[in-house]
Amino acid sequence: MAKETRGRMVDAAVDSLREHGLQGMSFTDVLARSGAARGAIYHHFPGGKNQLATEAATQHGREVRDRLAELGAAxxxxxxxxxxxxxxxxxxxxxxxxxxxxxAVTVPADEENGELCRxxxxxxxxxxEQLEQNLRQAGLAPTDAEEKAALLVALLEGAQVLCRASGSTEPFERTARAALALFAES
Structure with missing residues (x-):
């Protein structure tokens, strides 16, 4: 049961980070979303908010990487x-x-949050690295694969900021078209 509660709290923290960022993530919100008791926070996360945020971001990151590993193409x-x-x-x-x-865990990027940024x-x-591996397996030269993988990650992260700011997916669609054109040259 303890593992289940902890997992629900981490999932709730992921959602809170996505919606409110690190500064807006609150224990009250995490507890409400997870259904956990108030004492569960410091029982499961003695390091407090930073520990919970680190684990939430790490879990979310693993889930994304796993999905990226499934992107197969010729x-x-x-x-x-x-x-x-x-x-x-x-x-x-x-x-x-x-x-x-x-x-979300990189803002603000101060010394107190250094562990989060790392x-x-x-x-x-x-x-x-996962995208680079996918691209190399699909026939792209190592240097090109490394550079284009970095481009795709930067596109994903930057487009999210632009889409959030504009309330539209048009920034993503524009950058996706431009990026795909670069792959046509590969």
Missing amino acids: DPRGVATAFMEFARPVAQAAAQGAGCAVA SAAATFASWT
């Missing part, structure tokens, strides 16, 4: 197209006000 453009299809619902959610739980950096690196 050629690099196919990988990029599959990635855009994966990212489109993320952009749609961003246009409605939800952001990235991993990116965790986010490692997560983004793992996504880039």
